[in-house]
Amino acid sequence: MENYIHDIPTKVYFGKGMISHLDESLRQFGKNVLLAYGGGSIKKTGLYDEVMKILNEGGFTVTELSGIEPNPRIESVERGVQLCKENNIDVVLAVGGGSVIDCAKAVCSGFYYEGDDLWYMVKYVKGTKKSLPLVDILTLSATGSDFDNGGVISNLKTNEKLGSGFTFPAVSILDPTYTFSVSKYQTAAGSADIMSHIMEGYFSKTEDSELADGIAETILKSVIKNLPIALREPDNYSARANLMHAESVACSDIPEYGKLSTSWPCHGLEHELSAFYDITHGTGLAILTPRWMRFILKKDPSCQWRFVRFAKNVWGLEGEDEHELALRGIDALEQFFRDCEIPMSLSEVNIGTEHFEEMAEHVCQVRALDKAFVPLTKEDVIAIFTDCL
Amino acid sequence: MENYIHDIPTKVYFGKGMISHLDESLRQFGKNVLLAYGGGSIKKTGLYDEVMKILNEGGFTVTELSGIEPNPRIESVERGVQLCKENNIDVVLAVGGGSVIDCAKAVCSGFYYEGDDLWYMVKYVKGTKKSLPLVDILTLSATGSDFDNGGVISNLKTNEKLGSGFTFPAVSILDPTYTFSVSKYQTAAGSADIMSHIMEGYFSKTEDSELADGIAETILKSVIKNLPIALREPDNYSARANLMHAESVACSDIPEYGKLSTSWPCHGLEHELSAFYDITHGTGLAILTPRWMRFILKKDPSCQWRFVRFAKNVWGLEGEDEHELALRGIDALEQFFRDCEIPMSLSEVNIGTEHFEEMAEHVCQVRALDKAFVPLTKEDVIAIFTDCL
Numbered sequence: 001m002e003n004y005i006h007d008i009p010t011k012v013y014f015g016k017g018m019i020s021h022l023d024e025s026l027r028q029f030g031k032n033v034l035l036a037y038g039g040g041s042i043k044k045t046g047l048y049d050e051v052m053k054i055l056n057e058g059g060f061t062v063t064e065l066s067g068i069e070p071n072p073r074i075e076s077v078e079r080g081v082q083l084c085k086e087n088n089i090d091v092v093l094a095v096g097g098g099s100v101i102d103c104a105k106a107v108c109s110g111f112y113y114e115g116d117d118l119w120y121m122v123k124y125v126k127g128t129k130k131s132l133p134l135v136d137i138l139t140l141s142a143t144g145s146d147f148d149n150g151g152v153i154s155n156l157k158t159n160e161k162l163g164s165g166f167t168f169p170a171v172s173i174l175d176p177t178y179t180f181s182v183s184k185y186q187t188a189a190g191s192a193d194i195m196s197h198i199m200e201g202y203f204s205k206t207e208d209s210e211l212a213d214g215i216a217e218t219i220l221k222s223v224i225k226n227l228p229i230a231l232r233e234p235d236n237y238s239a240r241a242n243l244m245h246a247e248s249v250a251c252s253d254i255p256e257y258g259k260l261s262t263s264w265p266c267h268g269l270e271h272e273l274s275a276f277y278d279i280t281h282g283t284g285l286a287i288l289t290p291r292w293m294r295f296i297l298k299k300d301p302s303c304q305w306r307f308v309r310f311a312k313n314v315w316g317l318e319g320e321d322e323h324e325l326a327l328r329g330i331d332a333l334e335q336f337f338r339d340c341e342i343p344m345s346l347s348e349v350n351i352g353t354e355h356f357e358e359m360a361e362h363v364c365q366v367r368a369l370d371k372a373f374v375p376l377t378k379e380d381v382i383a384i385f386t387d388c389l
Numbered sequence: 390m391e392n393y394i395h396d397i398p399t400k401v402y403f404g405k406g407m408i409s410h411l412d413e414s415l416r417q418f419g420k421n422v423l424l425a426y427g428g429g430s431i432k433k434t435g436l437y438d439e440v441m442k443i444l445n446e447g448g449f450t451v452t453e454l455s456g457i458e459p460n461p462r463i464e465s466v467e468r469g470v471q472l473c474k475e476n477n478i479d480v481v482l483a484v485g486g487g488s489v490i491d492c493a494k495a496v497c498s499g500f501y502y503e504g505d506d507l508w509y510m511v512k513y514v515k516g517t518k519k520s521l522p523l524v525d526i527l528t529l530s531a532t533g534s535d536f537d538n539g540g541v542i543s544n545l546k547t548n549e550k551l552g553s554g555f556t557f558p559a560v561s562i563l564d565p566t567y568t569f570s571v572s573k574y575q576t577a578a579g580s581a582d583i584m585s586h587i588m589e590g591y592f593s594k595t596e597d598s599e600l601a602d603g604i605a606e607t608i609l610k611s612v613i614k615n616l617p618i619a620l621r622e623p624d625n626y627s628a629r630a631n632l633m634h635a636e637s638v639a640c641s642d643i644p645e646y647g648k649l650s651t652s653w654p655c656h657g658l659e660h661e662l663s664a665f666y667d668i669t670h671g672t673g674l675a676i677l678t679p680r681w682m683r684f685i686l687k688k689d690p691s692c693q694w695r696f697v698r699f700a701k702n703v704w705g706l707e708g709e710d711e712h713e714l715a716l717r718g719i720d721a722l723e724q725f726f727r728d729c730e731i732p733m734s735l736s737e738v739n740i741g742t743e744h745f746e747e748m749a750e751h752v753c754q755v756r757a758l759d760k761a762f763v764p765l766t767k768e769d770v771i772a773i774f775t776d777c778l
Contacts, residue, residue: 001565001630003404008397014646015392176390208627210614211634214607215600222599238597241390245600245647257403258634 001209001258008252010147014174014245016237019050019137022093023058025171029133030090034083036065036104038096042139045181051095051137063087065107068096071154071161071274071281072103074119080107081118084132094136094169097190098143101136102151105166108132122153122164131167139178141243142190142282144197144251146172154275159358161275162366163267174248176240184231187243188340189282191227194247195220195333196285200264201256203293203306203373209258213309216255219246220314227340265376266292268367269384272359279349286342287349290334291387296374297326303374346388356385390598390647397641399536403563403634405626408439408526411482412447414560418522419479423472425454425493427485431528434570440484440526452476454496457485460543460550460663460670461492463508469496470507473521483525483558486579487532490525491540494555497521511542511553520556528567530632531579531671533586533640535561543664548747550664551755552656563637565629573620576632577729578671580616583636584609584722585674589653590645592682592695592762598647602698605644608635609703616729654765655681657756658773661748668738675731676738679723680776685763686715692763735777745774 013021026033033055042048055062065080083089084107094104106122108131113121121128127149138146145151149168154161182190202216222242229239249255256262269292270284297307304326311317311329319325334344343349360381363369369376376384402410415422422444431437444451454469472478473496483493495511497520502510510517516538527535534540538557543550571579591605611631618628638644645651658681659673686696693715700706700718708714723733732738749770752758758765765773 001404001627001634003402003407006399006401006403010395012393012395014395015390018392208631209634210611210631211604211607211638214611215604218600218603218607222603225599238390241647242597242599245390245598249600258630 002206002260004257006254006257008147008168009170010168011171012147012174012248013171015241016175016177018173018175019054021171022051022054022135022137022173025135025173026060026091026093027058029170031060032063032088032090033060034063034065034080034087034089034092034107036068036080036092036094036096036100036107038066038068038070038100040066041181042095045178047095047137047139047178051093063089068100068103070099071278072099074122074153074155076103077106077110077153078118080104081110084111089132091133091135094134095139097138097140098145101138101145101169102143102153104134104136105145105149105151106153106164108134109166119155123160123162126164127166133170134167135171135173136169137173137175137178138244140182140186140190141179141240141247142193144194144247144249146174147248147252150251152271159275160362161271163271172248174244176237176244179240179244180235182234184341187230187234188227188342189280189286190247191223191243191282191340192286192337192342193282194243194250195223196266196282196289197250198255199289200266201259201262202310203303204256204259204262205373206259212255212257212259215249217313219250219255222246224314224336231340261371262373263368263371265367265369265372268363268369269381272363273351276355276359277349277351279351283342283349286337287344287346287388288384290330292384293330293333294327295380295384295387297330299380300374346385353386353389356382360385391595391649393646395643395646397536397557398559399557400560401536401563401637402560404630405564405566407562407564408443410560411440411443411524411526411562414524414562415449415480415482416447418559420449421452421477421479422449423452423454423469423476423478423481423496425457425469425481425483425485425489425496427457427459427489429455430570431484434567436484436526436528436567440482452478457489457492459488460667461488463511463542463544465492466495466499466507466542469493470499473500478521480522480524483523484528486527486529487534490527490534490558491532491542493523493525494534494538494540495542495553497523498555508544512549512551515553516555522559523556524560524562525558526562526564526567527633529571529575529579530568530629530636531582533583533636533638535563536637536641539640541660548664549751550660552660561637563633565626565633568629568633569624571623573730576619576623577616577731578669578675579636580612580632580671580729581675581726581731582671583632583639584612585655585671585678586639587644588678589655590648590651591699592692593645593648593651594762595648601644601646601648604638606702608639608644611635613703613725620729650760651762652757652760654756654758654761657752657758658770661752662740665744665748666738666740668740672731672738675726676733676735676777677773679719681773682719682722683716684769684773684776686719688769689763735774742775742778745771749774
């Protein structure tokens with residue numbers, strides 16, 4: 001078992017009606033609020049009105065940062081920082097999914113960044129020590145940004161999508177009812193993201209970190225059980241709540257405590273796809289993951305034991321032939337994504353071979369793929385992309 | 390799934406050599422340290438010297454609170470608060486097991502208590518809003534006091550042992566090698582405490598909080614696997630590390646998030662036993678738990694499903710007859726404790742029937758046993774005690 005440091009200061013209010021804690025959560029920091037949100041779905045669902053009512057009744061002064069993109073762009077971060085400076089913002093309130101929270105984190109961090117170039121902060125400085133406080137209300141179970149300090153920002157000019165460690169939310173309000181209105185497609189893609197956060201760390205060489213592996217398997221089984229229910233019955237509270245509980249822990253590092261780090265290769269590869277093609281992150285992960293699995297199992301058969309465990313403990317499969325069992329576990333994952341109607345090839349999301357070389361080159365520069373569960377070279381990355389066509 | 394609030398600000402340094410973070414952990418709060426410890430085992434193991442070297446080299450001023458009892462007493466808390474006031478203490482450093490950390494928590498809280506009577510604070514005020522910062526170095530995997538805000542203090546004058554919510558440690562240093570020297574008996578009793586922290590919440594009416602139940606089952610299975618290894622090979626790092634990882638999460642509420650609360654009945658009953666007889670907490674819990682299980686299963690057969698799940702998922706048992714399966718799970722637990730050489734009857738720890746009435750009366754006053762998984766009356770408590778003779 002490896003050493004780990006646990007350091008997550010976020011307070012979480014989980015469950016129906018927990019928005020009742022919004023006023024107190026903001027008030028501790030001040031009266032001037034930057035309200036950050038996306039393309040307006042919170043206006044359709046009524047959550048915007050609910051939030052504004054609480055803010056108005058509480059006497060808060062609200063500045064809005066709206067229109068944050070699904071893959072949030074550096075321009076939105078720049079706009080947010082400027083708004084915070086112009087309006088003496090005390091606290092940022094992000095209402096939305098992971099993209100909105102990621103962008104808000106970069107704004108909180110960027111407020112105290114002393115340089116001029118916020119993209120330089122994202123790419124090289126990787127956040128700041130001091131940041132504005134952040135409160136969020138989550139509306140999509142996917143990224144886990146509500147319970148970690150990470151954020152992923154895109155720069156379409158340079159075709160880059162990069163993660164940094166900005167700041168933990170001070171408070172996250174997780175009410176599963178806010179995800180009732182999420183479309184089937186986004187529910188499925190978000191769940192693929194949750195599962196990927198787990199699988200990236202689960203496939204590690206460490207054999208004896210039992211709590212971490214148990215949490216990982218539990219989360220995978222919970223998503224496998226609850227996602228189909230949420231797709232059939234969007235208002236099923238129990239299914240939505242279990243997905244939200246899973247997502248908040250999945251990206252927190254907790255399912256990897258005591259394990260050798262893996263450098264999260266599928267996330268590296270996927271960030272290339274969405275930096276170049278602006279596709280849905282979870283979809284990219286769903287396409288990549290089973291192909292990455294088959295590739296590394298072939299490249300390094302000594303990692304087979306971990307796939308056997310995955311097949312048995314996650315998918316409940318049994319069998320004498322361990323190699324066959326390992327492959328059946330991967331097939332089960334791919335079939336699950338298909339059954340949830342996620343596009344399962346690059347061609348289905350209009351991606352061809354044109355940038356494979358460039359993307360593979362870039363991911364090997366920005367991510368330590370030599371430290372992965374099974375190390376990957378540039379040629380390996382191109383081979384995996386090709387398997388996804 | 391029920392609502393929950395997650396609010397654990399503690400930073401954890403887990404693993405071999407993590408004492409290297411001690412200086413920085415204390416320094417952020419100041420230079421005047423109250424060093425709290427127990428009966429001197431840390432002097433035998435060399436940990437006391439290691440800590441003093443770091444404190445001396447760091448230029449800290451050290452005041453000692455030594456001799457904290459295994460069931461820490463209110464007099465030690467009083468002595469600690471007085472030392473803090475006399476020596477302008479900035480931060481308390483607890484080095485030891487749960488008893489030392491519990492006492493230190495009460496001292497941190499008691500420092501800011503405005504009344505004269507610290508027992509009144511423990512019994513009625515249940516802690517204070519403000520407290521001195523606490524750093525701990527854990528030397529026994531048992532209570533989970535390193536990752537919660539609770540502490541249990543005894544008053545031998547009134548035969549009371551009561552829990553309160555004092556303060557979370559700011560920093561906990563969990564190095565499994567510090568538990569290599571723990572005796573077989575204390576290792577086993579400590580593990581019984583870990584398992585009890587899980588079982589108290591696991592036996593709940595809530596069926597759909599999947600992550601919580603998965604974490605609970607994982608921790609139980611990990612203890613069942615690793616305790617016998619640690620008993621055979623006290624220096625087995627992996628076994629000691631898994632026990633320590635389990636203990637820090639087991640009492641944190643995390644394994645109960647989303648579940649109906651249960652009022653932790655066995656802890657209520659055990660606190661009576663150790664308040665009257667000063668026995669080892671984990672031993673009391675090991676004696677009580679299987680008897681409590683058989684009693685409630687008989688009293689309310691509608692709770693059988695949960696025992697069947699326990700038998701299958703924790704003990705790997707199978708069978709057609711669900712009632713038989715439920716009972717076999719309980720038998721497996723009792724046999725496990727016996728195999729680990731924990732005394733499994735009250736008579737073995739010199740407890741007779743003389744205070745049953747009084748203890749049952751008291752526990753019904755101080756604990757909401759009517760809110761337990763299966764509600765318990767005073768007569769039920771006496772019956773369970775009697776089954777333990």
